[in-house]
Amino acid sequence: MRKLTTLSLLSLFISVCTFGQGLMVENLRCEFKRDPVGVDIKTPRLSWEIGSEQRNVLQTAYQVLVADNPKALSANLGNVWDSKKLVSAASIQVKYEGKALLPAKSYFWKVRVWDNKRRVSAWSNVASWQTGLFAAGDWKDAKWIAYEKLPDSEKIVPAIHGKGGKNLGPSNNVLPLFRKDFAVKAGVKRATVFISGLGHFEMSLNGRKTGDHFLDPGWTKYDKEALYVTFDVTGQLKEGKNVIGVMLGNGFYYTPRDKRYRKLTSAFGYPKMICRVLLEYQNGTTENILSDATWETSPGPVTYSSIYGGEDYDAGKEQTGWNTAAFNGKGWKPVILTEGPPVLKSQTADPLKTFESFVPVDTMKISGASYVFDLGQNASGIPEITVQGKKGDTVRITPAELLNDDNTANQKATGKPVYYDYILKGEGVETWSPRFTYYGYRYLQIDGAVPQWMENAADKPVLKTVRGMHIRNAAEKAGEFTSSNDLFNRTRKLIDWAIRSNMVSVFTDCPHRERLGWQEQVHLVGNSIRYNYNIANLCRKVLSDLRTAQTPEGLIPGTVPEYTVMDFAGGVFRDSPEWGSNAIILPWYLYEWYGDREALESSYQMMQRYLEYLSSKASGYIISYGLSDWYDIGPQRSGFSQMTPMGLTATAYYYYDLIILQKAALLLGKKADAAKYAALASEVKLAFNKKFYDKEKKQYGSGSQTSNAMAVYMNLVDPEDKDAVVDNIVKDIRNRNNSLTAGDIGFRYLIQVLADAGRSDVIYDMNSNTEVPGYGYQLAKGATALTESWVASPAVSNNHFMLGHILEWFYSDLAGIRPAENSVAFNRIVIHPELVGDITSGGADHYSPYGLISSRWTKTANEFELTIKIPVNTKAEVWLPAEQASMIMEGGRPLTTSSEILLKAVVKGKTVLEVGSGVYRFTVKIS
Secondary structure, X not given: OOOOOOOOHHHHHHHHHHHOOOEEEEEEEEOOEOOOOOEOOOOOEEEEEEEEOOOOOOEEEEEEEEEOOHHXXXXXXXXXXXXXXXXXXXXXXXXXXXXXOOOOOEEEEEEEEEEOOOOEOOOOOOEEEEEOOOOHHHHOOOOEEEOOOOOHHHOEEEEEEXXXXXXXXXXXXOOEEEEEEEEEOOOEEEEEEEEEEEOEEEEEEOOEEOOOOEOEOOOOOOOOOEEEEEEEOHHHOOOEEEEEEEEEEOOOOEOOEOOOOOOEEEEOOOOEEEEEXXXXXXXXXXXXXXXXXXXEEEEOOXXXXXXXXXXXXXXXXXXXXXXXXXXXXXXXXXXXXEOOOOOEEEOOOOOEEEEEEEXXXXXXXXEOOEEEEEEEEEEEEEEEEEEEOOOOOEEEEEEEOEEOOOOOEEOOOOOOOOXXXXXXXXXXXXXXXXXXXXXXXXXXXXXXXXXXXXXOOOOOOEEEEEEEEEEEEOOOEOEEEEEOOHHHHHHHHHHHHHHHHHEOOOEXXXXXXXXXXXXXXXXXXXXXXXXXXXXXXXXXXXXXHHHXXXXXXXOOOOEOOXXXXXXXXXXXXXXXXXXXXXXXXXXXXXXXXXXXHHHHHHHHHHHHHHHHHHHHHOEOOEOOOOOOOOOOOOOOOOOOOOOOOOOHHHHHHHHXXXXXXHHHHHHOOOHHHHHHHHHHHHHHHHHHHHHHEEOOOOXXXXXXXXXXXXXXXXXXXXXXXXXXXXXXXXXHHHXXXXXXXXOOOOHHHHXXXXXXXXXXXXXXXXXXXXXXOOHHHHHHOOOOOOOOOOOOOOOOOOOOOOOOOHHHHHHHHHOOEEEOOOOOOOOEEEEOOOOOOOOOEEEEEEEEOOEEEEEEEEEOOOEEEEEEEEOOOOEEEEEEOOOOHHHEEEOOEEHHHOOOEEEEEEEOOEEEEEEOOEEEEEEEEOO
C-alpha cells in the first residue's frame, strides 16, 4: 500500500530528480488495484501513471500488451491482447479489448507510452490480474455445506426491527468448524481459493490463518446474493497431506435471540460455506478441491456470535490441531448439504483489516475484580486480552464510548448489553480477541480478572495485557492535510476517526448501535472521504448493493443493504429523497472522482427507475415528504428537521437528480433522454421557486441556512438573485454569533456555497468557535471522534461521520486542491488556496488517479510562497494573491522569463496562471 504522509519539499524534489530520468510508466492497476485476484469483470479497466523529470508532459499514445504467461510478455508478445499503438491521452480506465478471458486464470500485462515531447517510454514493469468465477458453473459443482439447517418456517427475512415480539423464543445456534484433508502433488505452480462463509468466515491452511482479513465476506442482502473472497495460497501448501479449516460466525446472516442488545432480528439461515480450491501444476494439469459431503464438521469454541450483542469463547472447547494434518477427527460428523444465496459475486472492495492498536492510558478500579481501561481513542475495533488463570474462570469485557458517573461502562446510547465472555482453559498465558463482531468504543470494562500489578486476594485470573485493535476497510490512504491552525488539525483528526470507524464493507452511520448503510452520508461526506482514502471499489460495492435493494416500484431504501424495512414514523426512514437520491448522485460522483464510466453504464437503469419513482410522488412538481435536514440545530432536541420546511430539500434533490441524469444521458449518448430530463428539470425549477422563494426577502423557505444554501448550490436561484441570497446566508450566520443551524443534509451545501462565493472567511469564523455547537465545541467536550450531534450529546452516538463535511473544505480551499469545472478524475486541477484568519501555512497531498497532487503554502507579512506538484497528463490553473505578474517569482526567477507558464487572467486581485505537470515554487511579494 502506498502510504502518504506529510511530504517535505526536500523529499518531493529528491523524488523528482532521482526517479525522473526520461519517461516512465508506473503504478499499473487493474480495476483500481495492483495485481488483483478474483476480478470477475470480463472487460476489466486498466490504468497507469506516468513519471517524467520534465514539465508540461502529456501522453499522446499508448500500447498495452496482455499475455497469459510471463514468458510471452517478456518477448513483447501480447498473445491475449496487443492494443498496438493507439493515439490517445487515456491513461486511466482503459477498457480491455482482447480475447475472451477465462475464469480463474492469471493474465500479465505491461504498457508503454508516447508523450507530447516526441518521447517513448520503456515498457513498464509487468503487472497481473487473476480472474474470478464468472458464472455458477465455474464453481465446478462445489456445494454449500453446513453443520445444521434452519427450517424455512423459522427464517426471518426481512429482519424484524428490534428484538421482535414475545413469540420469538430464545435461541442460540452452533458456530461450527469445518475441515477437509486433501493431497497435493509435487510441482504446484499456483493455488487459489475461492470461498464464501456466511455470515463471516475465517479460513486456515495447515494450521495457519489465510490472509489478514477481518469479517469476510462483506455484508450483502443474503436472500439475493453473497460475496466470495479469493486468496492466493500457493505459499501455504506443502507436498503431501494438507488440511483446510474454516470457522464461521453469524454476522447479519443470523442474530441469536437472547437478552443481549440487537438492532434487528434476522434469520437468513444458519452459518454455511462454499469453497473451491484450484491447484495448478507446473506440467499444465489442474485439480479442484470442492466443498461437498466429504467434509467434516464439529461445534467450535465460539459459543455465541452476534454482530450486535458480542461474542463468547470457551477456550476449554478448543480442539488443538483441528486444522492440521496430524489431527484425529474422531467425533466429528459429516457436513450436511444445503442451499445458499442464488448469486455469488467476487468481493472486489477492499477487505476489513486490523490497523492501529491502543494500550490503556488510564486504569480505574471499580471493585475487587472489576476495572475500566481508558484507551484514549474512540474507534471501531475489538479488544484483545492476555490472561492467566484456572480452567473455567470467566472474564467479561464490556466496551463503551462513555462512562457513567461511577466510571462503569455506559452503553445507554449505543445499545446494551453488549459484552464478550472468555472462558479460560487454564493452560498458562492465554491471548484472545473476538473474531466475528466489533464495536465502537474508547473504554473497556473488564470483570472477573485483576491487572497483574494489582493485589489479587481473591485469586482471580491475572490480566497481563489489554489492547484495543482498530479495524476498518483497508482502502488506501489517498491524502493528508495540515495547517498552522491547531483546531483545524484536531478537527481533521476528529472527522478522520469517524470515517475510519464507519468505513467497513458499507459506509455505516455508527460502529455500534446500528451499523447500517444509511445512504445520505455516502454522497454528502463522500466528497470529503475521497480526498483521504481511495474509495473507488467500496463505492462500486455500494452501487451494487443499491441495484440489488431497489424495489419493483423503483424505491431506494434509506438503509442498504436493506435488512429490515423501516416502515415506522410514516415510512420516512425507509423512503426519503435525500437518502434515496444516492442512487443517482453516487454513480455520477464516481465518474467525476475516478473516471468510472462503467459505474454510470451499469447504474443508468437504476437511476432512471428511481427518478420515475420520485416523479410519481411529486404533486405539481413538488415532493413534500422526507426527513429533510436531519439533526439540524433548532429550539428543540435534534432529530427531525426544525429549521427547514418539509419538501424544500426533497424537491431540491429532485431537481439535482434531473440535472445529473441529463448529464449522464448526454455522456452515454442518450440524447432523447437528456432532452426529456432537461425539460422536466425546468418545470421543477419553476415550481420550486414559486413555492419556496420570497422575492422581497430574497430567501427560500424559512430563510434557514440549509434552505438558502441548497437553492444556491443546486442552481435553483436565478442568477440575478444569487448574491442577495448568499448575503442572507452570511447575515444569518453573523447574527447567530457565527453559529450554524444546518444539519446532516444542509451543512455540506452551506460550506460549498460560502466557499464558491469567496466567503471562506465566514467558514473560518463559523468553525473556529469552541463555544457554539460545532467541531470545536465537540473537541472542547472531550470527543476523540466526530459525534452524531453538533453538541456532542451523550444521549446519541459519539462516533458518527455524517457531519464531516468540512474536511472537503480543508483540502479544496485551505490547501486549495480542487477539480476544475467539468474535470474528470482530476485531469484538470485548480490550485487556489484561501488565506483566511490567522492561518500562516497550509497544505495537502492528494493521490489522484493520475498521481500525486501537492499544494503547500506559507504566508508572512511580506511574502506568500506556494509549492505545488502536478501529475503528468494533467494541467492546472493556479490562483495567486497578486494583482500583477511582476509581483510573482517562480523557482527564484521572474515569472515573465518562464515559457512553461501561461498567464491567463487577473480576477478580483488574483493572478491566474496555467501550468502543466511538474513541480513549481511561486513566491509573491505582498506590499
